[in-house]
Amino acid sequence: SSVAMGMVVMTAYSFIPTGIAAYVAMEKESEFKHQLMVTGTGRVPYWLSNAIFDSIFGIFSLIGTLLIMSFFEADAWLSYPNITGTVTLLLLFVPAASAQAYFASFFFTTSGGALVS
Secondary structure (H helix, E strand, C coil): CHHHHHHHHHHHHCHHHHHHHHHHHHHHHCCHHHHHHHCCCCHHHHHHHHHHHHHHHHHHHHHHHHHHHHHCCCHHHHCCCHHHHHHHHHHHHHHHHHHHHHHHHCCCCCHHHHHHC
16 A cells, blocks of 8 residues: 555656756747846846745645645555655655756757657
8 A cells, every 4th residue: 555655656746857847948949048048037046946936836746745645544654753754755856856857958959848758
């Protein structure tokens, strides 16, 4: 039961970096990023604002995941002391996945290509 819950969470969380890479590729494809750079937005504020937004988005994913786990009574994940590991791993996943998705977005020319790959 806990292995199946882990596989479901792993599958669901694999869509987070895909969406991030697709969004960054879409900004590049529509030249929105170029427009921001021309109007004076620096590279550091651009990437920092993306990272902050993605981290906040990850908190909502974390809360949703914990609610679903509690609904299905996944005690192996939510009982003490395991809940600290569960929350820590889910919190650290989004910044790590975001960094990987930002790096991967440079290899895509279209947002559709980022979603499919």
